Each structure stands twice: as structure tokens, then as C-alpha cells.
Amino acid sequence: MSTELPEPASVVKLAPGVGGGGEIPKFDITLRVRRYDPEVSEEASWEDFKLTMYGTDRILDALHKVKWEHDGSLSFRRSCAHGVCGSDAMRINGRNRLACKTLLKDLDTSKPITVEAIKGLPVEKDLIVDMEPFFQSYREVMPFLVAKGHEPSKERYQSVEDRERFDDTTKCILCAACTSSCPVFWTDGQYFGPAAIVNAHRFIFDSRDEAGDMRLEILNDKEGVWRCRTTFNCSEACPRGIQVTKAIAEVKQAILARSL
Amino acid sequence: MQVHKYDVVIVGAGGAGMRAAIESGQRARTAVLTKLYPTRSHTGAAQGGMCAALANVEEDNWEWHTFDTIKGGDYLVDQDAAEVMAKEAIDAVLDLEKMGLPFNRTPEGKIDQRRFGGHTRDHGKAPVRRACYAADRTGHMILQTLYQNCVKHNVEFYNEYYVLDLLLVEEDAVRADGTPYKQKRVAGVVSYDLASGELHVFQAKSVVFASGGAGKVFKTTSNAHTLTGDGMGIAFRRGIPLEDMEFFQFHPTGLAGLGILLTEGARGEGAILRNSEGERFMERYAPTIKDLAPRDIVARSMANEVREGRGCGPNKDYVLLDLTHLEPEHIESKLPDITEFARTYLGVEPFTEPVPVYPTAHYAMGGIPTNVEAQVLQDNDTVIPGLFAAGEVACVSVHGSNRLGTNSLLDINVFGKRAGLAAAKYARDAEFVALPEEPEAFTTTLLEDLRNANGTERVAVLRKELQDTMDANVQVFRTAESLQEALDVIKSLRGRYKNVAIQDKGKRFNLDLLEAVELGFLLDMAEVMTTTAMHRKESRGGHYREDFPDRDDVNFMKHSMAYKDADAVSEGTSGIRLETKPVVFTRYQPMERKY
Ligand code: SF4
């Protein structure tokens, strides 16, 4: 519950230069994009774009600059542009990240910045992959609350601690950065992958849910949690800061605890 | 071209579309057509909360919520609709809880509630805790929960299908008083499959539009790149009026220069605004509820501070959102995302430094007119059988001239549900309307004209000029001159739009082509917004005319209705016919709006 606060002062003295500001630095970059368009060629290839960008710009701004000023055929998904919709996971300098959350100034701009589609899912065109296999795995873990019995006419109560138990995994935006950074998933597309497990975790550890056993059964499958090799790529890739590997470990423990 | 047949087709998979789909999908054969994967929809960007008078933490009731909504909308709200929304808010929250939404909880385990702008106890006496929330990701949780329940109920989605046309037929009909008129009926929609570039016609008994807003007409906006007014534009082109389009909400706290939203919940949790002199200036503009005044008032006050030279930064063009007096743990637990936005995008540490903010284009109060059953109207009162709309694309009107914070998440749940139920019910008894001859012809021409154009103009250049002029001339402060300037620019952009070229000539994932289509919708919507703004010679809610600074109930206590009409000539432009529609009053008489 919100705490009662004293009224803040009507006037405060602001330190000089407070709130940032100042001249925004400008710099040149080379954006090296992995292009692929089966209508043009079966071969993928790298293409370089030289761009002048600003200190507040992100990879998404650079991609837009290419698309809007140089080559309209460059194709990528994006929507919200601030890291909440999960559209634009891609491999940037070999690491999975969201283009809209990756500031150019945080990268080494003295070398070409490479951008390519995430791995392990079929590339459709340039940076666009087929997300269907990813969502298929998600759907298979029963990613919804199952509560038997009569629907209460009032809200169910849940303690602050019980609510906190699964908070981390509710943050997932289904961007696939984790799953497509996983070496197991690259070699075995049947593996559920971290994102599906994260979304199962969100319900397994929700005190209101009653289908935890069924989900654990699903994830005890040979393509389930046991394929995880704890390489931590997924946790590093997650733009929402979800402790993905920890969530997978907790699901493993829950399966073991249940079978004992 | 392929033809599909469904009882119900829902256009859009944000909150309203999926809430509708959950109802309709269990009762009728339903397809959801969405230009984005459902979980990419912009509902997910909503942060602060969803109001309902649960009275979990302090005394409250839905009648106060109704009053706040009406007063917040500066009395242009249809009061019957506001009552429906405030009353059904309580069940809407409980429905979401049952579906699994992880609300923040009170120490007793009840759904927690917090303050939000314009929501008060007992008709404006003091702020009230009415907003149910999940940290500062309430919209994310709603979107995820609704999608999860769509998966649970096996709702059928057509992902990345852009709906580009609405198929209507017209029949001769006679009104009760004997006058003949043309009755519109819905036959289906035409959509474009992004992956293949193929057109798909969906024949349907019921069509629900839930395609969201049009914030991308502005440069500085909290809206996603994909919010280009498609649904409103399609309806408008097919002769359906648009209601109250002059009312666009500018959210006070966008990250300066970027427009990324920082929730009003921050001020609900105690954050305040300061100018370059360190002054908490809202004390001057809204002495009672100060920083928690409704958004139009706060946004205007901020813009005024900047105009009078009390802005911050090297260009003195923003003010500051100060959270530094709050407990860091409190901020971290209640507002984790927005503090991260400030750090990531501006490099500002909100625990120790105030955050630069400025109003950002946020929400269209206007849209496709509907009644409280979510049925679309073809004029002031004639229902189009089988056609429904809900959410930002629609105008019920529950927001009037200024929407209160959290009422949009509420709107999509209450009216999304109503639309889904009504669409399924209608489809049960209705027959299919025969598709017109060559149903895809209009869309084929639209696309082929753009694809084959060999002009010299770039879509991105025209779009930027449009957004620049809208920010400069149709934002928080408006005058006849500024609006005329915008109309002139839009007119010239329309001419240049005929001369665009797109570079991608392929079939697969041709987003280049679709951006050109979207620009067409943006131009239409910008023109409607500006024309209606020109005609409303008063100031009310989100629409502020410096040349007419007062509210004028004698001449303007009415909704505006804009129709596409090639023959119409209106002040400043042509091709749009303006009519009006009375406001529905039940129990609240207009008063002066003070906070
Ligand atoms: S867990 Fe993180 S990386 Fe994986 S899909 Fe969810 S948000 Fe993306």
C-alpha cells in the first residue's frame, strides 16, 4: 500500500545542469546488416551502410535511417520502440538484444556494428524470422491460469509474498531473445526453450493456480527442462532482466521435489 | 485471393480486440485479424493502472468514478456511457483477476489501489485510491493475461494480417417518419497478409473494429510506430463518420525529446513537477489536487511554464519530474520500468536527479461513433447492423474532451467485452450479407498504385513533415492561424503523396509498401483532426484555442461528427462535412471545471 508522505517543498534549489542536457554528440558508424530475400537470391549476404548518428540514437534508429533514407527494402519488425512489445530482438555484434533498447554510444562505433536475425528460427527476410515455432512451444506449456472449482464472485486474495514469488517471470514480453540465444535450441528446435519454461514458471509458482503438476509433467519431457545445460546465455540476453536460468532451475527442482 | 467465412471477425488484437475475442470465441466462429502478433500490441505499453471503485483501501463508489469521468472530460462525455463504464469497472477488474492477472496486493491480500490524476473522493474533495495496478506494467499484464486466455480458449488468430478495407453494402430504407435513407450493412473486410503479400477477403456476419489509435500523426508521441489510424481511416473512407476527432490527449510526462511514456502513477505515488526555478508550479494551476490534476490541465501548465521561460535544459524546452524525495525502495517496487526508461534512454538516475519531461501525444478521445452496446453508428443514431467498435478506435463517448488516466484500460475491458458479446449474439441470428462484386478491387488498386508509382517523393520525408507540422500547430496550444498552417501543409503533402515511390517491389514482408499505405491513413486522420479543431471555436478539455480560451456551452456543448464528402467545403479545407451530435446528460449539469 502507498505510504503517506509529507508534502514536498513548494520550491527547491536545483543544482546547475540538473536533468542532463547539453549538446548531443554526433558520430559516424558502419552498420553491417545480414541481408536475405529469397525473392532476390537464395544466398544471404552482408551489406554495409555508413550513417551519421547521434548520442541518443539506438540500433532501431539506425535501421530506420537505412530504411527511410537509403534502402526501403530493408525489413525488420518493430512497434513500441521502447522495449515493451518484444518485436525487435536481433543479434547485434553477436549478442541477442532489442534494437530499440541498444544505444549506439554503448557499442564500439570504431568498428562496423553487425546486425543479423536471431538464430534457430527460420529467416524469412533480412531480420525477420518465422516466430511460429516459438509461439507453438509457448502454447504447449499451458500458459494460462487454471483454477478449478466455482468462479468466486469476489476477488481471490493473494498475499504480498505469494504474489512476489512469481513476479520476475511475469515480466516476459515473448521477444525470443533468450530462446534464440540457447545453443541447445540451435541444434534441437524441438526443445521447448527458455521462454516457454519462463512462462510455465509464471503459473507453476502462482499460488492461485492448480495445474502446476500438469505443466511439470509437460516439462519433464525429453525436450523439456532437462535439456538445459545452464549456459546462462538466456539470462544474459533477456532485455527484461528476468533471471531465466534461475527460473529453469526452479522448475527442475519442482519436478524433482514432486517425484520424491 | 482467398475468401474466408467466419461468424465474427475482430480487427486488432490489443486489449479491446482480445477481450472481445474471449467472449465471442466461446460463442461463435471467430477470427482475429491483427497487423502485429497479439502480444506486440500497444496495450502492453500502458503502465499505471485501471480504475474501479472497489473501495479496497478507502471509501469509494462507482458514482464518484462516473462524476470524475464526466468532469474530467469537461462535460462532453455521454453520461449514460460513463455510468455503464464506472459500474462495470468493478466486474472488469474481477474478471481480469479471475483470468490470472497478477495485481499488486494489500497486506491483507486484496487488490491494491493507488491514486491517479482526476480521480477523487466525493466529487472532487481529494484524490482517491482507485487505480488497480501491477507495478508500472498494468497494460503489459492485461495484454499478457488476455492473450493467455485467448490461448486457453483456442481463439483463432491471423497474425500480421493488415486489414485495409471494410466491405459495406447500402440498402434503401425508410425511417419511422417516412424519410428514405441508405442503410449500411457489413459484409466483411479485406486484409493483406504481410508474409505472402496476398489479399484475403473475410466474409463475416459481425465485424468488430478494435485497431487502436492514430498517435503517429504527431512527432512527439508515446504511441508505437504501428499506430497509424488504420481502423479510423478505413471507416472514414467508407462513409462512416468520425466523432470528436479534435480531442487528442497529450500526456504530461513523456521523456523529453523522445515522448516515451512515464506513467501518471509516478505522480500518484508522490512525484511532482518542477520548473527551472525549482518551483512546484502545479500549486498555482490546480491548488487542490496539484500534480494530480487531469492530464489536459497538467500538460497545458507545463507547456505554459516553458513558454514563459521557466523551462529547463540548454533550450529551456522541458520541465522536471521530481522523484528524489521518495524512498528508493518504494520507487523500485512501484515504478521499476519507468525508472529504467529514464536511465536507459536519458542517462538520468531518477533516485537522485529529476527527470526531464514534456507532454507527448498519447490518446485519441475521438473515433468511430458507437452506442453503449458497441454498435457502430452511420450517423447520429442509425446503427450499422453487425458492425461494432471498441477501444481507442471507438468513441462511445466515455472520455469526452479529455480522458482520465486509467480509463482507457477500463474502456477496452468494458466495451471490448460488450462488443464481443454483442457481435456473437448478432451473428447467431443474422444471415451473411453477400459480398460485393470484386470485393478486393479497391484494395488492389490502392496497393498497385503505390507499388507501381514512379514518383520522386519518399514516404518517410512526407511523414516527417506531417508530424512536424502537427507538433508545431495542432498540439497543446492551437489558434486559427496555426490550424490553417497545418491544413495548408497537409494539403500540399496530399499532392506530393500522389508522387511517392517505394523501393521494395517484392511480395514478401513488404513493409515499405505498408508504410506508404499507413501514411495515407495518417494524412486522412491529421486532416480530420485539424479541420474539426478549426471548427471548435472554444476551449474544452484537450482542445485549447488561444483565440477562444473559454468553454462555450451555448454553441459547442455537442459532439462533432466528420464525414468524408467530396463536395463539402468547410473552413480552411474541403472534402470533409461537419455535423454535430447532442451530448447525453443524465444527472450532472455542467459546472466550471476547477481542481
Ligand atoms: S524471458 Fe526475457 S528474453 Fe526470453 S522471451 Fe521473455 S522477455 Fe524475451
Ligand code: FES
Ligand atoms: S520495438 Fe517494441 S520491444 Fe523494441
